[in-house]
Amino acid sequence: MVPYGGFWWRVLAYFIDAILLQIALSIVTGFLGLGVGFNAALMGGNEDLIMGPMVAASLLISFVAQWLYFALLESSKMQATVGKLAIGLIVTDLNGQRISFGRATGRYFAKILSGLILLIGYIMVAFTLRKQGLHDMIASTLVYKTRDPREVAEGADVFA
Template sequence: MAYAGFWIRVAAYLIDVILLSIALYIVQTVTGIDMGMDFSAALDDAAISGGTQTTSSFGSLINIVVGVAYFAGMESSNWQATIGKKALGLIVTDNSGDRISFLRGVGRYFAKILSAIIIFIGFIMVAFTDKKQGLHDMLASTLVVKGQPGSHGTAGVFD
């Protein structure tokens, strides 16, 4: 298997973040729920230096639900990838090369929080491990590899 390295995974994540930010901004604009998606504030010096924007609790909950639905849902789907990963030819598999379940995707999503709170060391690990796994990949027993859905492993999750 050709494991996906650090920089290609960063690029895929940036694509996903841009797409999710646009989608959440549209939802915020239509519903009026404050989800912290005020792009005009980026031009304001106060916003750049720390800002005064606060996200509502309901808005934070929506952000989490959308994140889980997008990342866990897409990575456990037939695509085995988010739009960013798909665009760069990457898929998410379990350690055997098979498609992951939705619950494993949820676990991987929340394990990314741990990877982030330890000053992003969990993500940086991708650059230094043999199988290019971050801490969240190790905790969820997943791999990010170059390939097409179904090109690795012997069985899918729902076979």
């Protein structure tokens, strides 16, 4: 049976994803002229009028980019983000099958709840039988320690 993706493996995968996302978002927001300090210096006038909309635009771009990054990649044929691929983790439904974009979106938004309750939703991964966080339970997903989704779909007895 393929093992579940444990807490520390998932933390490491998230750090890889966070670094990649930060680099990409820095490039995009810089290219769009949303670099807060740079634009304020160029304006030379009343920075308060421009800072609010710039920060709001940066946050919106960041939020949408993160949602699409996680939802599109986890529902793709790879079944994993770049960080999960690097570590060797995949995301499946409870039957070991690829998840839909809708389920991946629900999982992403459920992660907000996992974080809001003092990260307890994430810490649950270390203590639950199938290594599920609150977001996994809400979205009915599992994370496996494998690079090949066929191992889970073909030969695993998921409920053993």
